[in-house]
Amino acid sequence: MTAIIHFFGEETRRALIEGDELLILEMQVMAKAEKFQGLEGASVEYVSSCMTDNRSPWMQEKIRLLADLCQDTVMNFDNTIRDKLFARLQRQDGKEICLYRIAVWLFIGDDGIPEWTVRDSVEPGFARINRRELVHNRMEIQCRLKRIIGKKVC
Numbered sequence: 001m002t003a004i005i006h007f008f009g010e011e012t013r014r015a016l017i018e019g020d021e022l023l024i025l026e027m028q029v030m031a032k033a034e035k036f037q038g039l040e041g042a043s044v045e046y047v048s049s050c051m052t053d054n055r056s057p058w059m060q061e062k063i064r065l066l067a068d069l070c071q072d073t074v075m076n077f078d079n080t081i082r083d084k085l086f087a088r089l090q091r092q093d094g095k096e097i098c099l100y101r102i103a104v105w106l107f108i109g110d111d112g113i114p115e116w117t118v119r120d121s122v123e124p125g126f127a128r129i130n131r132r133e134l135v136h137n138r139m140e141i142q143c144r145l146k147r148i149i150g151k152k153v154c
Contacts, residue, residue, distance in 0.1 A: 026049040
């Protein structure tokens with residue numbers, strides 16, 4: 001707890017003591033159909049809401065690890081699902097879609113002990129395309145996050 005309070009400062013410490021939740025880390029998997037040199041394709045970008053120039057090395061490493069985890073689980077699928085996803089993205093006329101979002105929150109429990117919560121959401125169209133693997137992958141990603149953050153989150 002001391003490290004987190006030290007990292008975020010007095011205002012955050014006060015908010016946590018008052019019972020507020022603090023967003024520690026969030027990752028969004030953004031995708032869109034694109035054309036490059038006349039060829040159609042899709043781009044996928046892993047975007048952290050914690051993108052600032054003054055991120056600590058700790059935060060930079062957690063963002064990288066979470067992006068890798070999303071790529072290895074939620075975004076790891078076969079060619080059939082890839083083709084269906086690409087068709088879905090083409091119907092968006094170049095508009096980005098947030099396929100998956102995961103966030104790690106911290107709050108102080110009534111007993112004064114820090115507690116971690118993971119919340120995630122899947123874009124409904126992507127969920128319909130990839131429903132078989134997605135449930136398992138979402139559970140895996142939430143449990144593996146505890147090793148990334150260093151605390152129990154599942």
